[in-house]
Structures are given as structure tokens and as C-alpha cells.
Amino acid sequence: MIDLLNIIAPVALTIFVVGVGLRLGRFGVALLTKRHPRGVSPTFVPMPRRMGVLAALNAVLFGPFKHFYRRSNPTWGRGYLLYHVAIITEVIGYSISALIVFAAIVLGRPVPDVSLHLEESFNYSPANLLAIIFGNGEMLQARFLFGDAAPIFIGITWVAVGFAVLGNLHLMTVLLRRWSGAVVGDIDHAAKGIRTPGRRPWDRMLVRTIIFFIIWTELLARLHIVPGIVYFHALLGLALFVLLPFTYLFHMVYNFLAVFYAVRRRMARTIA
Numbered sequence: 307m308i309d310l311l312n313i314i315a316p317v318a319l320t321i322f323v324v325g326v327g328l329r330l331g332r333f334g335v336a337l338l339t340k341r342h343p344r345g346v347s348p349t350f351v352p353m354p355r356r357m358g359v360l361a362a363l364n365a366v367l368f369g370p371f372k373h374f375y376r377r378s379n380p381t382w383g384r385g386y387l388l389y390h391v392a393i394i395t396e397v398i399g400y401s402i403s404a405l406i407v408f409a410a411i412v413l414g415r416p417v418p419d420v421s422l423h424l425e426e427s428f429n430y431s432p433a434n435l436l437a438i439i440f441g442n443g444e445m446l447q448a449r450f451l452f453g454d455a456a457p458i459f460i461g462i463t464w465v466a467v468g469f470a471v472l473g474n475l476h477l478m479t480v481l482l483r484r485w486s487g488a489v490v491g492d493i494d495h496a497a498k499g500i501r502t503p504g505r506r507p508w509d510r511m512l513v514r515t516i517i518f519f520i521i522w523t524e525l526l527a528r529l530h531i532v533p534g535i536v537y538f539h540a541l542l543g544l545a546l547f548v549l550l551p552f553t554y555l556f557h558m559v560y561n562f563l564a565v566f567y568a569v570r571r572r573m574a575r576t577i578a
Contacts, residue, residue, distance in 0.1 A: 307537040308421060308433040311544075315432035318544040325551025326559060355575075362572035366565055378489045385476025392470035397558070399463055400543075403442040406451050407435055418450045420536065425450065436540035443467070443528050444536065467528070470521050478518060480504075481511055509553040516545055 357365070375383035410417050411430055419427035420437040423446060427434075441447045443463045448456035480486055488504025489497075523539035526532045550556055557564075 307534065307541065308431075311433035311436060311537055311541055312431055314541070314544060315436060318548050322547040322550060326556075329551050329556055330559065357573045357575060359569065359573065362569045363565075365572050366568045374493065377491050377493045379480070379485060380491060381476050382480045382485060385473045385480065387473070388469045389473025389477055392466045392468075392473055395463065395466035396470070399442055399459070399466075400439055403439045403447075403451050407438055411435075418446050420446065421534070433537060433540070436544070437536045440524075440540040440543050441527055441536040443524065444530075464528075467521065467524060471525075474514065474518055474521055478514055481506055481514055486510060507554075509549075513546070513549060513553055513555060516542055516549075520546070 371383055371387065375386065407417065416426035416428055417430070417434070418425055418438060419429045420434055420441060425446065438447045438450065442451055443460055445456065445460070448460050452459045483504075484506050485504040486506060487502075489500065489502040490504075492498045493500070520539060520542045523535050523542060527536040527539055546555065550558065
């Protein structure tokens with residue numbers, strides 16, 4: 307597995323960088339284009355008050371769940387919230403870990419050797435570096451990355467893993483029952499009894515299955531049940547990197563831009 311990771315990692319990262327670069331082209335144009343939400347028509351009566359930043363952010367992030375998904379598809383709604391709390395925490399942890407590892411390489415400092423369980427080595431192979439980053443919930447890697455704060459980091463990420471397990475089980479249930487995009491509950495009194503069929507998109511099924519195994523391989527690695535499982539965990543993580551530019555996962559990249567403009571529209575009351 308280590309040799310396989312060493313071969314695949316450079317190829318996977320190249321595909322990821324090129325794919326994201328190509329997809330981000332039009333968003334780069336959007337960033338360079340000055341946009342000014344027109345807001346509400348001045349003849350609109352009564353004129354709504356301008357919304358504050360925090361209120362607008364709350365409306366963008368939680369409004370759809372509160373007003374639609376919680377009622378139309380409760381299983382998906384719960385899974386969506388639980389999973390995103392987990393994934394945001396995990397991605398932040400992986401990103402910080404990657405930056406620390408990169409800094410250590412640039413400064414020529416030793417890093418742990420995960421396969422040999424050594425606290426210090428100069429094993430800069432892709433497989434070892436990925437095992438440090440994706441295995442940041444294990445004590446050897448966490449102590450290198452976060453020092454005395456390692457137990458705190460591990461504790462926080464244990465909570466995130468719990469959320470990930472629950473959230474992903476909800477979302478897998480939705481996909482397996484063809485509830486993705488379906489209305490299975492009453493949205494309001496006017497729409498009482500209205501139901502729409504769902505679907506089972508191949509890309510969501512593929513990604514959700516990979517994430518399912520990522521979560522459980524992380525659990526096995528943290529509990530030290532299967533030796534070396536962290537490398538398989540890292541391999542699955544690389545698979546998501548390769549898929550990200552070409553599937554719905556790309557929303558993780560452009561969501562920041564989308565949220566920014568959505569908040570501006572909310573503040574200007576372009577969206578009621």
C-alpha cells in the first residue's frame with residue numbers, strides 16, 4: 307500500500323490541481339467583475355430594512371434547512387447538518403496539518419515515520435506525509451502537528467467523527483431509498499400531501515460510498531484495530547481529491563464565493 311501511494315499521490319495531486327484550475331477559470335472572472343446588487347425597487351412598499359451581515363449569513367446557511375429541507379425531507383436535513391459540521395471540522399484539521407507538514411519540509415525539520423512509529427525521521431515520501439496529514443487523529447501524528455495541544459485536537463475531532471458517522475448514515479439512507487431531491491413530508495399546509503420522487507445520482511452514490519469507507523477507516527486507525535489502515539484511509543482521501551473537480555464535490559471550492567454573493571444579496575434584500 308505504501309508503494310502504491312507513493313506512485314499514485316503525485317498523479318492524483320496533479321489531476322486535482324489541473325482540474326480545479328480549469329474549473330476556477332470562470333470564478334476568477336467573476337471575482338474580477340464588479341457586482342453591485344440592485345436591492346429592492348425604490349417603489350416597493352413597505353420598504354424592507356437592510357439586513358445585517360450576521361442575519362444575512364444565518365439566512366443563507368440555515369434558511370433553506372429551516373424553511374424547506376427540515377419539513378420536506380427530514381432524514382436528508384438532519385444528515386446534511388450533522389455531516390457538514392463534521393466535514394468542515396475535518397477539512398480545517400487536514401488543511402492545518404498539511405500546512406504544518408509543508409512548513410516542516412521547507413525548513414528541513416524531521417517528521418514522524420508512521421510505518422516505523424518513529425517520532426523523528428526525514429521520511430518525506432508521499433505515503434508517509436499523507437499518513438501524517440490524514441492520520442492526524444492518532445497520537446504520534448497529533449503530537450508532531452499540535453504538540454501539547456494534541457489531546458485537545460484529538461478530542462475535538464472525535465466529536466467530528468461521531469457527527470460524520472451519524473450524518474453519513476442519514477445521507478446514505480437517503481440515497482439508497484432514492485430520496486435524494488425527494489419531497490417525503492409536508493412542507494406546509496398548502497402543500498400537504500404533495501410528494502415528489504427522488505433519484506440516485508451515480509456521482510453522489512460513488513462519493514458517499516468513498517466517504518463511508520473514509521470514516522470507518524479513520525475509526526479503525528484511531529482505535530489501532532487494523533495496523534496500517536491509515537494508508538488505505540489516505541488512498542481513499544486521494545480518490546476524493548481526484549473526483550473533486552469533476553463531481554458535485556467541487557461545491558467545496560466555490561461555496562465560499564457563492565456564500566459571499568448570497569450574503570450580499572440578502573443584505574441588499576434582493577432576496578426577500
